Amino acid sequence: MKTARERFKKFIEDFYLVLVLVFLYAPILVMMVLSFNSSKSRSQWGGFTLKWYTQMFESATIMDALYNTLLIAFLSALIATILGTAAAIGLSAMKKLPRTICMGLNNIPMLNSDIVTGISLMLMFIAFGISLGFKTILFAHITFNVPYVMLSVMPKLKQTSRNTYEAAMDLGAGPLQAFFKVVFPDIMPGVLSGFLMAFTMSLDDFIITHFTRGAGINTLSTLIYSEVRRGIKPSMYALSTVIFVTILALLLITNFAPAKPQAKAGAGSFGPNAVPDKEKKPLWNGKTAIVLASFLIVGSVCYTSYLHFTSSHSNELYVYNWGEYIDESVIDEFKAETGIHVTYDLFETNEEMYPVIEAGAVSYDAVCPSDYMIQKMVENGLLAEINFENVPNIANIDPVYLEKSKAFDPENRYSVPYTWGTVGIIYNVQKLEELGVPAPTKWSDLWDERLKGEILMQDSVRDAFMVALKELGYSMNTTDVGELEEAKKLLLAQKPLVQAYVVDQVRDKMLNGEAAVGVIYSGELLYLQEEAETLDLDYDLEYVLPKEGTNLWIDSWVIPDNAKNKENAEKWINFLCRPDIAVKNFEYITYATPNKAAFEILDPEYQENKSVFPDTDELENSEVYSYLGTEADDLYNALWKEVKSQ
Template sequence: MKRTRHYSLKQFFQDFYLVLILFFLYAPIVTMIVLSFNNTKSRSVWGGFTTHWYTAMFDNPTIMNALTNTLLIAFSSALVATILGTAAAIGIRSMGKTPRSIAMSMNNIPMMNSDIVTGISLMLAFIAYGISLGFKTVLIAHITFNVPYVILSVMPKLHQTNRSTYEAALDLGASPFQAFMKVIFPDIVPGVLSGFLMAFTMSLDDFIITHFTRGAGIDTLSTLIYSEVRRGIQPTMYALSSVIFITVLVLLLITNLKPQEPAHRARTPELKARRLAQKKRRAAARRIILITAVSAVMIVCGSWTVMRYQTAHSDVLYVYNAGEYIDESVIRQFEDETGIHVTYDVFETNEEMYPVIEAGAVQYDAVCPSDYMIQKMLENDLLAEINFDNVPNLSHIDPKCLEMARSFDPENRYSVPYTWGTVGILYNEDFFKQHGLTPPKTWKDLWNPALTGEILMQDSVRDAFMVSLKSLGYSANSTDINQLQEAKRNLIRQKPLLQAYVVDQVRDKMIGGEAAVGVIYSGELLYIQNEIENQNLGYRLDYVIPEEGTNLWEDAWVIPKNAPNKENAEKWLNFLCRPDIAMKNFRYITYATPNKTVYDMLEPELQNNKGVFPDDSQLGASEVYKYLGDDADKIYNELWKEVKSE
């Protein structure tokens, strides 16, 4: 009698649990793939279907360089680590019991060690031995942390081999190498292949160790994606991640969906097992040969590319700038006009940039920090005085911006202004009209209970405390512990009203209508207003500088004291001050330009946009951030942790 299978409640919950897990695993990936076809940069507004971001991805030299570096480093380090690790495993296997145990314990330490400790240790070691950080240091670092994983993969297979068979091959006249290749190697091939794939995967995915050991101009996909996320990820990265995911998925399907052997070819179980084992060994050997060949080709091509690059570009410039802070065509134009090759790196925050310059492991020629960080660099003797005879285009810079720069560069000897702006409040006019609320005019308005769940604050210690300090009537540069404690309590009191602490997401959330008010940098205003108009969203976002005053900031170019190409850096500064180049940059980054000649050429509607170009009457009690000293920074950070932990 045929038994009918009933779908029990237990089975339902098991299936539901599986579906739930799959949903949480793949919903973000599906979302990313969908966004890669969105015809707008917004993550909350669908602008129509497009393949533009895929085209832009392949046209983007930064992404392609990062992809090339990633694959080259992963293949090369995995290949070298596999050879070294296999040889080491064979050596350890031949040891006595106690030495072998000690060796394996030592091998396990790097795998259990924190990545950040390994990364910093390797960086310090390279610096101590006078090795400049760059491609070679990343490759050495990846080989170093991959070798233990290869040893761990090969050792179990070595334990399964029969030493007597190897010795018998020697007795029959085979050389040690022939005996190893004919007897030992076929048995350990699965372990060797597993070790290679593990090393390749570990290298492909690594971020922390790469971050600490890379030099100027060296980016992998992990470091590039991290940089993009920190400053507002671009849709081209969605496209890149989608391509990688689909490629891996197809390879997995091809690997796992193999046709079964016809039944008529089946023999005895012993014969089938023997043939299957032989087939697996031959397939594994072919894979290793193929991987080795591909790796060798990539190493040769990579080495040829590096040598060609170094030969072709003996006149270079190393630039370190914030992300999305220059029109990339400007870089190419500078190279075409001067013959100087630009190696361009980006940082996400001033705090990330500073230790790189301070350590001196990577030598940059031109860096673009913010005001307070320039003051810190000056106080720590990290900057070179600029020879302004080589920067005649400084004459185009507005004297007001040079005067502003005196707050961090008292004699205007070490910096050239690049952009400036304010921190203010972006608000949705329609929301305030619909709810009968008065639009915000002061920082105190961000504590209005009527705005509960509609407020976005900057996830930045100085900006958050500036908002709180100013709302209480104190200086944005206060170091008075009582004032700072009061500002902390004020921020904690505000937290129930907030939707979130965010950074670049303010822009997208406000465009998408997800919040009514947000603290934002003035340079975002033009982009936001253009997006609202282009997408015809039917509402208006406006920007206000609060009555209590705000942070009046200025970013400027400086030359580190250890810059290897100082004259090239001065050519770069002069080039950026040229009106046509400064105009290009303004159109691209939309932050206020300090170039008076450019300002005079702008359309009247831009000149009169008081959000971008505020006049003196709006700035009132506004202040430029100052470097307050390490002790004050520590206090700010401790109080900020208390705010975030509440």
Template sequence: MIKKYLEKIYLFLIFILLYAPILTLIVLSFNNSKTRAKWGGFTLKWYSSLFQNEQIMNALYTTLIISLLAAVIATVIGTAAAIAIHGMKQKWRTLYSGLTNIPMMNAEIVMGVSLMLLFIAFHVTLGFGTILIAHITFNIPYVILSVAPKLRQTSRRTYEAALDLGASPLYAFFKVTFPDILPGVLSGFMLAFTMSLDDFVITHFTKGPGVDTLSTKIYSEVRKGIKPEMYALSTLLFVTVLVLLILVNVSPKKDAETAAARKHVRRRSRAGRILIKRVIPVAICLVFVGGGIYYASKGQMLTKEKLIVYNWGEYMDPDVITLFEEETGIDVVYEEFETNEIMYPKISSGAIAYDLVCPSDYMIQRMRENDLLAEINFDNIPNIKNIGKDYLERSKEFDPENKYSVPYCWGTVGILYNKTMVDEPIDSWSVLWDEKYKDNILMQDSVRDAFGVPLKYLGYSLNSTDLDELNEAKDLLTRQKPLVQAYVIDQVRDKMIGNEAAIGVIYSGEAIYTQQENPNLEYVIPKEGSNLWIDSWVIPKNAEHKENAEQFINFLCRPDIALMNFEYITYSTPNTAARELIEAESIRNSKIAFPDLSTVPNLETFQYLGTKNDEVYNELWNKVKSK
């Protein structure tokens, strides 16, 4: 009795572990608030906006098209390869079987990087075609693995008998051999489709601008905060799969032995055959035809004027892009990155010719020093007059002559604290080492931001390369680590809104949003100084549409457009004319969004310190994280 009771408890716990995350996702899809840390009431608006979100729907459709095409082509090639290998002598059969198994045993990242380097070596433009080729290559071994065992179970004598009776080789194959191996072929197709549908690594390394699958789209949103529409889509996918599983696994009733029940079973069997032979192929054809029309329309866009933009995630109002396209007739291909370090290799490799990129200060310096940037023709950007002179002056720290960049957003790094959980005003970095806030402190999971805190606290430069100073900062971070609840990036926003921590290191733009959601939060720039960062637009040297890029920069510098972006992303704008258009005085004169830089001491921008110094920083950071 006790044993059965324990078994039920164990089974219940297993189901909780399996389905609690899915249940959480489903609940969030009905949450009226954009943040997961706050329940804003029940709503269905995310399901409505899901089908209006062009980016997500394009990613979904691209995923289905690539998965189906890759599965079909890989199944044909893989089946043919399996037949060829089966017809070889034992020695060669063993050799080729082993070779086809290697890609399956290799890590996916090895194949992803290898295929990317192969495409780059042959100057193949990364895009939809390269993803499809990569998926087909990846899937073929799995099809061979599924078909080969069925071929070994077939009798060659039956095939030869059909030939002796006058059948052609092709006719004999499809009438005799193929029915025997059909389960293996279908299994290979389903395996290939599933692998392709779920793949991220290979897609990530072989995709080009403007092409996203669901996996890469979700990945690009993880660090910046997943959109609620994605929760809605995931819920729909889960429910769809659940319904299909229920339909497939429904058992006949116990009275199936009766004539009526047997008749019902026959009907279901006939319906299943019709589904397999007619409905599924028609559905696949519809997807293919729809995909052909969709990508044909995309191909027509290639003949238009276009612009390829590479920007941070959630760093531009989508309506801004729409307005630019309507006003100019230029088609914008928009792609997002998560960090400067992810963006840089794509630019430096030259694999993709981006026209416009938005790096941070120190990365602009690195790109400029490595001769990756083109000089901007400011005759095409008359709206540069709207950018405040203070910001252009600050930009000279990484772009000495202001020839390569135009400021887009700026801000500071400071401390966000919850006034209901902190019983004293905060004005110093020292609070991050206060024992009474143990397990209530959030730190940035970024090497330069993390080291910037102790360096400024100790009175050193953010850009210090002195090994003694860096080791001193490392020791402080190590001493602080037991007090830290978590090292996070954008998650600090949701945690602070949800009262999950008392203190967090945060960017000023995020602080503005958190205060709107939770009025108990306060932001301060510590008296020891901090980081003043500037993200600016630059044009890579290999840009193919430089004038279009300059036209877009000029458009973004227009006051009304700069205001739209500020209201969407809440990060401070260097556009002084746009600031004057802000209606809310509390925002227009906010000390968080627009602090008087002359009154804030010891603000520095990050500088590129060189490869060797980057390695030192990373080594010391790894020591901190591994303690």
């Protein structure tokens, strides 16, 4: 009989184990459930569906990213395992002091920040004139993985007796035969552990991949990161679920497979007088077939990958755009009409895009930054002037937005508007009625005490300060320290009323009825209204432009100064300015189009939606963000840090 103390101890141990398992696997379970949710919302159940799995397999972008991820992970893990194992064997033969020094040096890359490793590798490739692409990612992953393999193999080598190896040599075995017959079986668990660790590290890596990849090369991590701006698509949940279930199945098979019987030891295992093993299996068996098939598959994949990544096109275009910021059929249509091969790459933020263009490690021909970043690129000489004789369709762009563009491109020489929008307040009509609060009309309404715990603010330094500065009647591009201090105090006064500072989470929170009001980008409204209709919510979501004015943002196409296919980039920009193409992109992106000819052929329901296409007089007090310089950026960031930390 167990005592009460033993039972209590057992209960604590079991409870702790369950707690750890819940902590580890609850998020994965949530993701798996969402992969079967017919709604795109992360908080509302719309019914069971398999459509996201269908979309996953039909998406060429996802399949390419999956292919790249698995291939890079397998090749880098395999090569790193061979190199790491050989290095570990060499280290084990050293004397204690040099071995300790070498192991210390081996540990530095593992303790070093990934971003330092990634940037240093990128700079090394650039310094040696190596263009970024598949081979640079592979090299970087091998470099990253080797120390982990060595760390896994070394403990097993310490447990291996050198006397056994020498005995095999005395019995007539050659060095290689003795190694593979005696040493290798002993260190095999460490080698396998190192391979699996390297494979997992490579599979999951984002930072090093991001800094060493070239145009058109995406892995799952970089693809998912590039989609964060609009929210990760449910098809990614489906893909992650498939990967998790596959890995789980492999682990179960590995751990619960029947143990292989140990071979009987006997004299004469090596040398000319070796006694033949009567129980020795034939040379050709199922395991041999599997190994040969594996090598055949790997060889085929490597060969097709080599052809894929080394193929060149005489007529090509390299495009760098936000994630989910174009109808993919438009790319195919452009290829079909012009014969130009498009390599399409993604970024998630302006700040992520800028250093890639500045470094010149990858030569993109057409890029789509935001207003203030275009100004920064112009000031730093990173953009080429557009030859508008090759872009006659610019006549379709509404002059209003060309005039607005002069805030960051004074003579309209470097950019062509692609999409635009505003920042405003979205509100839950019924929830405000329950709280007895009227619908908001101005930024100052976000300081209403009755809305305590019901306000969602943007977790963005410029957008948050824009709200406060406009409420105070100042320009959102001010660099006046006194005005910014006033804005900081106003944001601190508002902070007790704020439920959360969010980015894309504002969509799910508003759909789930978790907040009454939120600061949001106008382009999100159509998505939210469509989701609300799909989910048949019992409340309405509306959007308003505050009277004090707001940010009118513009994303535009530009051509980097180092573009190798400038004329093709101008053909691309001209193509996107065509009314039918602009309509396709608007219906896919749901952000307002500056294309006047496209607007005129939109469905009336879109034309009449004043939240997406507000009247000109509503934009009277609105401004476009300007690049304020490094000092001003540092000041804004310092003040925002004070707001968030207090």
